[in-house]
Amino acid sequence: MPKDGGIGAATPRREDVRFLTGNGKYTDDINVRGQAYVHFLRSDIAHAKINGIDTSEAEKMDGVIRVFTGADFEAVGSIPCGWQVTDRHGEAMQEPRHPVLAHGKVRHVGDPICAIVAETYEAARDAAEAIDLDLEELPAVVDMKEAVKDGAPKVHDELTSNLCYDWGFVEDNRAAVDEAIKNAHHVTTLELVNNRLVANPMEPRVAVGDYDRSDEEHTLYTTSQNPHVIRLLMGAFVLGIPEHKLRVVAPDVGGGFGTKIFHYAEEAFVTFAAKELNRPVKWTASRSEAFMSDAHGRDHITKIELALDKDNNFTALRTETYANMGAYLSTFAPSVPTWLHGTLMAGNYKTPLIYVNVKAVFTNTVPVDAYRGAGRPEATFQLERVVDKAARELGVDPIALRRQNFITEFPYATPVAVEYDTGDYNATMDKLTEIADLSGFEARRKESEARGKLRGLGLNCYIEACGIAPSNLVGQLGARAGLYDAATVRVNATGSISVMVGAHSHGQGHETAFPQVVADMIGIDASQIDIVHGDTARTPFGMGTYGSRSLAVCGSAMVKATEKIINKAKKIAAHLLEASDEDIELADGQFTVAGTDKSVAWGDVTLAAYVPHNYPLEDIEPGLEETAFYDPANFTYPSGAYACEVEVDPDTGKVTIERFAAADDFGNIINPMIVSGQVHGGLAQGIGQALLENCAYDEDGQILSASYMDYAMPRADDVPFYSVDHSCQTPCTHNPLGVKGCGEAGAIGSPPSVVNAVLDALNAAGHDVPHLDMPLTPSKVWDAMNKGA
Amino acid sequence: MYAFDIERPTTIADAAKALSGEAQALGGGQTLIPTLKARLADPGTLVSLSGISEMQGVCMSDAGEVCIGGGTTHATVAAEATAYPALAETASHIGDPAVRNRGTIGGSLANNDPSACYPAAALASGATIITNAREIAADDYFQGMFTTALDEGEIITEVRFPVPEKANYQKFVQPASRFALVGVYVAKYADGVRVAVTGASEEGVFRWTEAEAALTSNFSAEALDGLSVSADGMIGDLHGSADYRAHLVKVMTGRAVSAAA
Amino acid sequence: MTQVSMTVNGKAVSGDAEGRTLLVQFLRETLNLTGTHVGCDTSQCGACVVHVNGKAVKSCAIFAAEVEGAEVTTIEGMANADGSLSKVQQAFQDHHGLQCGFCTPGMVMSATALLGENPNPSEAEIRAYLEGNICRCTGYHNIVKSIMAAAGQDTSKIAAE
Structure with a gap:
């Protein structure tokens, strides 16, 4: 049994107390004395030439401090992209300039043109209306396939076309895959859309810039999942501020889901303007502004072909995907459809030949980047949909077809360049069969039918690569940064501990889970340990929280640092106990000489480290503080099997989720309560993608779903209680905790089972509907039943 | 928001006086305030009607009508319009609980959002909209999307609902806004059935007269079997095509008839 | 002003x-x-x-x-006079009814209002009452569970932790 408060305990979260009493501190709760407010005047046209900007009337208005335009940023760097993809022909991707404020052209609705700094937010908005913009509207490109045609209007005039890259993976497999598909016994083909989503953390983005003339230090308070990454990108590439003169603070962060990874223009603006104006400058996004300035997610169009032999073994897989980059390259955008998507196309299956082609395309839309799962939901969706479609075409049981093709021996090197260290896909499928009560489905279907409802069952497997990742590997793949993480364990004289980490919680409960690990290692109460995060001035250089990496990567760094602490503390204890280092054992916060009752308490050892009167100064330094950087040897590979049961109202097409079960393998678990919560949240986002959410554009590049009036966020009555299980555990083999990461699984694994379930319901009722694109709105489902898909 | 002053009169007479200039009335504000935030309105002065006690509450008229003060919140109607259960039930599903604690019947009818619930209830019930100046029959009141018979500055002080023998409202929600994608209110009176549809038409709330005739002779869902609704003039958007809305009108009407009590 | x-x-x-x-x-x-x-x-x-x-x-x-x-x-103003968490607040902590904490104040205020109107709500009534409170983190599972627990209901049969 797990010790109360240590590894494996469902410890209630300590951070909850402040959140539940209104004492959380989010970026918008920060007000710096003397601050001014900025409002961004954004383009309401998707594509236009800026012929002129007259700010003279606005600048004269009450309370206006200054109006900035793109011209003010000509000497400033471009918002950088953190990943360079090399295309099929060995050429670097096309990489356009991304100015802080639009210069020459606007390229999407929401592109900031002017920044009005004023004494109040409303004064800034008033002044924005007095700015005279001369915009010459240009034809917009919205549809990706149209965008890459010859003669299409170019989003960036300096590029040769709207094609960012044409990526082939693995290019050497291309001919063999083509041949295998040509000669296959059966090929299942599916064309689908992975719908564009908006991450919508409930806290909109906020940035406050401050500048201290006394020490020439900039401070940026921002809603970020990774303050060190923001400091690196903004300091080095945009504003030219050395790290030691730039502090980035991200206090409590109200959700992120990827969209708060990226470095945004507004952050650079407030940092720049604070020095220019010698005033702190604050920006708080409205939700409407978030819809047109937060990086969006997904937005792929894919054709996938699965080849099978006469015994239903998968023999080859070929995909062609168009991936929307939007108007500019957001921080990690190029990596999402490539290294976070192509490398996952083997899924849970031993398909020997795979070729993935991805064309990344610039359009006059908001930039698209990582959103919960990032590339892996897109991979899982197409793969698990095509497998389900194959099962239907071949008349075989979809579970049996999956099981027959499962990878069963580990480590397993896929044909798409990654090596799965551990997994047991039959075990999670067995567990799913149990917790989803699949054997009871037919009875439930009859009961639904008796009420005039169509019932369907859908399921899928998933694999993801997370805990990103080995720096040397991602470097080869085009990453322009390392992907290690870091932790400093500072033991205080009285034995309490501050752990400074590079990861940054935005809801994941690091303040509770991380101390559980250290408490377990030392054998002291977790309440003696605090996590410090979210401030570059107080934490070592780490890469932050995304890609389900915090515990696997940063947690491993924390373990390494704690091991160093324990080793040094043992030396001190050995000195105090007049014993040899090797004979000292640490358990329950006591250092004991093995085989004796001679012991010294943790607190006495830590005190000795800081009051080194009786101390081996000739061998070791005083103090007890250690830092470790950890760079993993591989990704981690969580996996699982999910099942969804839906009811479809045949009169209206409305789909309701009746049951949802998730059986995951996350390796070892630190806090099972938090892990379940992560899965629940991911499931709701996946169900949202499948049934509700869609960021739609019209052909002119106007966003049709630009507020909660039209972008359907999942509500409490859209989802059921979920049945989740993570008792199948094949620990990761290469990190010290054996953990794999759990943050993205729910969002990766759930959309295909929802869609498979709806199609099952329709087909069982005699509607021949091979596929429907998400979201499966009532209107769309009704059309499919009444007009054909 | 643009800058404006707020006045808080305590009588209808003072409110009418305050609204005689450039001012705009503020009911519960649940639609108007988001509109102001988007700077889609610049009223100069807002006249809050929430402090006028003579516009609050639910009572019965001598003629047996349920009378609801124009400033009465949806929550109060849900709790107190017990003499007209279908109306109380309708009010209990407008917006969400916090919205129902602020939004008012007068505000909703004055705004006449094409997807709002109360216009369907008022039109199907043959309600009378009473203003500080006159009485307007529901059939004359609704004049298209966001358009009503109200004059500038005219205040809805009360709405009178004749109580039907049976009634029901069926709302099929638009999944994002939770307004009605299609809502159908059916009310059966001694002298006939009235059917009002919200959410569906580009002209705002309307009566489905063919269904009224069929249901007046046979008040059952089967009476609708031979009828169909034309998709011409129906709203088509992200959330549903015009065809789909037309289809839903019939489905929701049938459900309302079956559920009417 | x-x-x-x-x-x-x-x-x-x-x-x-x-x-x-x-x-x-x-x-x-x-x-x-x-x-x-x-x-x-x-x-x-x-x-x-x-x-x-x-x-x-x-x-x-x-x-x-x-x-x-x-x-x-x-x-x-929701905590008890002695500074301890209210029944609703405590249930949210006990049942992991919050993650990032941003929607949480509104959730607690709505949940408290619900229990004031309806001290023993069903799961469906809770979900319906939360129509005007959006959470992006929890998938609502533990929020609904927390409110049921705050109402004194047995939540042990609800799937998973």
């Missing part, structure tokens, strides 16, 4: 407000009660829910001037 006065969490307060000053702005900026959050501009997310005269309202959709003389309770 006019002066508005009200009682907030049992304390008489007053401050300057423009006509357009929303209650949430008055709370956050004038009174520095930053527990009440703003998550949207269409009055749908519910992060700003407070109680005015005992009723749940969206403080982003009511002007400070309209609250003149009223009793307002915010998340900062």
